[in-house]
Amino acid sequence: MSTEYNGYVTAERVEGAEDGPLAGRTVAVKDNISTEGVRTTCGSAMLADYVPPYDATVVERLKAAGATIPGKTNMDEFGMGTTTETSAFGAVENPVAPGHVPGGSSGGSAAVVAAGDADLALGSDTGGSIRCPAAFCGVVGIKPTYGLVSRYGLVAYANSLEQIGPIAPTVEEAAELLEVIAGPDERDATTRDAREEGSDYEYAAAADGDIAGMEVGIPTELLDGADEAVVETFWDAIDDLEARGVTTHEVELPSVEHAVEAYYVIAMSEASSNLARFDGVRYGVSGGFDGNWNETFARAREEGFGDEVKRRVLLGTYALSAGYHDKYYQKAQDARAWIQADFDEALAEADVLASPTMPVPPMELGESLDDPLTMYLADANTTPVNLANLPAISVPAGETPEGLPVGLQFVGPAFGEHAVIRAGSALA
Numbered sequence: 001m002s003t004e005y006n007g008y009v010t011a012e013r014v015e016g017a018e019d020g021p022l023a024g025r026t027v028a029v030k031d032n033i034s035t036e037g038v039r040t041t042c043g044s045a046m047l048a049d050y051v052p053p054y055d056a057t058v059v060e061r062l063k064a065a066g067a068t069i070p071g072k073t074n075m076d077e078f079g080m081g082t083t084t085e086t087s088a089f090g091a092v093e094n095p096v097a098p099g100h101v102p103g104g105s106s107g108g109s110a111a112v113v114a115a116g117d118a119d120l121a122l123g124s125d126t127g128g129s130i131r132c133p134a135a136f137c138g139v140v141g142i143k144p145t146y147g148l149v150s151r152y153g154l155v156a157y158a159n160s161l162e163q164i165g166p167i168a169p170t171v172e173e174a175a176e177l178l179e180v181i182a183g184p185d186e187r188d189a190t191t192r193d194a195r196e197e198g199s200d201y202e203y204a205a206a207a208d209g210d211i212a213g214m215e216v217g218i219p220t221e222l223l224d225g226a227d228e229a230v231v232e233t234f235w236d237a238i239d240d241l242e243a244r245g246v247t248t249h250e251v252e253l254p255s256v257e258h259a260v261e262a263y264y265v266i267a268m269s270e271a272s273s274n275l276a277r278f279d280g281v282r283y284g285v286s287g288g289f290d291g292n293w294n295e296t297f298a299r300a301r302e303e304g305f306g307d308e309v310k311r312r313v314l315l316g317t318y319a320l321s322a323g324y325h326d327k328y329y330q331k332a333q334d335a336r337a338w339i340q341a342d343f344d345e346a347l348a349e350a351d352v353l354a355s356p357t358m359p360v361p362p363m364e365l366g367e368s369l370d371d372p373l374t375m376y377l378a379d380a381n382t383t384p385v386n387l388a389n390l391p392a393i394s395v396p397a398g399e400t401p402e403g404l405p406v407g408l409q410f411v412g413p414a415f416g417e418h419a420v421i422r423a424g425s426a427l428a
């Protein structure tokens with residue numbers, strides 16, 4: 001099934017078990033999640049012909065739950081982007097806002113759900129890549145607490161930040177999919193059992209819309225500088241929640257002004273290390289050996305990687321190099337600790353925090369590709385959450401006067417998925 005908006009890289013159907021909680025439903029899978037026997041490209045020419053010999057843990061769980069996988073979805077190359085325009089397989093167009101980007105990097109996953117070409121989808125979120133496309137395509141996306149969902153079989157971009165999570169038309173359906181994929185995995189030592197963290201896995205039951213009495217903190221820093229129509233839509237949604245018994249108060253997160261800088265230093269540093277395996281020998285297109293291994297590797301990487309990936313590998317290598325490590329990487333780690341402390345403090349007095357998911361509505365196709373810095377700044381509201389390892393949801397909040405979707409983000413405490421699901425279910 002190809003789509004005119006370019007949502008799938010590979011539309012190969014894989015049937016799951018006969019029955020189970022997802023029987024009869026299709027779940028599209030982002031193309032950086034390994035699927036046995038079905039090529040997994042990460043949106044990169046480097047992996048155009050790569051067919052994994054095993055399933056990611058989340059894919060095993062989908063199949064066991066009876067889901068049908070209709071295909072692998074298009075994405076920014078290795079997850080590096082906010083618009084799904086850096087894919088080697090072409091940009092994805094936003095099916096609900098033609099001429100605009102679907103957000104990224106899981107743009108294909110959000111687009112196929114928004115267009116009805118899959119019931120549900122999996123994305124991955126390193127710095128917003130589930131929540132951003134969910135917001136831009138008018139659907140729901142959940143970024144789980146770090147350690148709730150196994151990353152075994154997810155091709156790593158920045159492993160200390162990323163989680164696999166669900167994208168769905170409604171909060172309840174997203175919660176159902178989260179129930180299937182969540183839980184510890186002995187093949188990923190960073191996973192934890194939510195029950196040992198004072199929680200449980202009954203996520204769908206939390207999607208009851210019952211928000212009366214909830215306390216919502218609103219970090220003023222995440223509204224500063226946001227697009228006017230986005231801010232207006234956000235406040236309208238908050239008014240609606242207040243009318244239904246929610247109380248709100250403003251909170252301060254002074255550290256978040258450093259989040260984008262800290263995020264990009266950490267993400268690029270980890271990427272430079274994680275992507276070292278794509279040298280044409282261990283993984284990736286061959287550089288053709290001619291007697292000099294350095295040149296062989298360089299040729300493979302020159303040919304296989306796109307511009308954004310090269311930019312990040314170079315900057316990450318620089319940030320980690322001797323002499324600069326303390327100046328960049330260590331500083332970014334300090335900022336990360338400060339951001340975590342700020343969230344802890346704010347969440348001590350609120351059930352969830354609310355902000356616009358993205359400070360801007362979906363950009364026009366081609367508008368932001370030549371301006372990486374502006375693109376990075378669009379991640380201002382999503383990256384702090386990954387740095388703090390917390391769960392968050394993006395739900396549709398309304399539209400701009402031009403009819404472009406606006407998403408609202410709720411952030412909860414670690415393993416507090418229920419709180420963000422409950423809050424989100426009041427809106428979608």
Ligand code: GLN
Binds near residue numbers: 127157
């Ligand atoms: N836009 C961010 C980046 O390019 C987030 C990407 C993601 O979450 N994978 O790094």
